[in-house]
Amino acid sequence: MIMGEFHMIPLKINNYNYMKRAWQKLAHRRIIIERVTSNTFENKHYNEMKKKTFISAVAILFLIVSTAVFATDKPTKTTTQTMPDNVKAIVKKSCFGCHNSNSKNEDAKEELSFDKLDGLSAMKKISAFKHIGETVEENEMPPKKFVEKYPDKKLTNEEKQTLISWAKKEAEALVKKKF
Numbered sequence: 001m002i003m004g005e006f007h008m009i010p011l012k013i014n015n016y017n018y019m020k021r022a023w024q025k026l027a028h029r030r031i032i033i034e035r036v037t038s039n040t041f042e043n044k045h046y047n048e049m050k051k052k053t054f055i056s057a058v059a060i061l062f063l064i065v066s067t068a069v070f071a072t073d074k075p076t077k078t079t080t081q082t083m084p085d086n087v088k089a090i091v092k093k094s095c096f097g098c099h100n101s102n103s104k105n106e107d108a109k110e111e112l113s114f115d116k117l118d119g120l121s122a123m124k125k126i127s128a129f130k131h132i133g134e135t136v137e138e139n140e141m142p143p144k145k146f147v148e149k150y151p152d153k154k155l156t157n158e159e160k161q162t163l164i165s166w167a168k169k170e171a172e173a174l175v176k177k178k179f
Helices: 002-072 085-094 106-111 114-119 122-137 144-149 157-178
Strands: none
Touching: 085 157, 122 157
């Protein structure tokens, strides 16, 4: 019996040391787990802050750039002020019915809108005046079907020449001013 007790004592000590080491390992793992989870939380928080900062910076940059772009886009001299009365009368009689922003004719409105001509940049105005001169000179405007339906809207040769020369002068003036 003494022999058994002798063997039991080291077993109890070994068992105690084993348990002590096991608790230490668990405590160490718990600390590591806490560090990992807290770092993960800090990383998530840091990433969220970084993301919000980036989005804010992009938004501010967009506002600055858009303000700079719109501030430098100065409107050019308005066409309606430079359009002579005889040209206004011709445009009103034969063109404005289809070529305005309130027209039901979507194709004509999209191609050219006389009431939006003022808001165009100089390059787009030059292109628009060139297009006006060419289409009138080639007898494309007003269209034949339109003239058949409304014969009073047909342009006379004198009105055609007036429109062509006006469009050419306006385009040349803008080119000289631009370059």
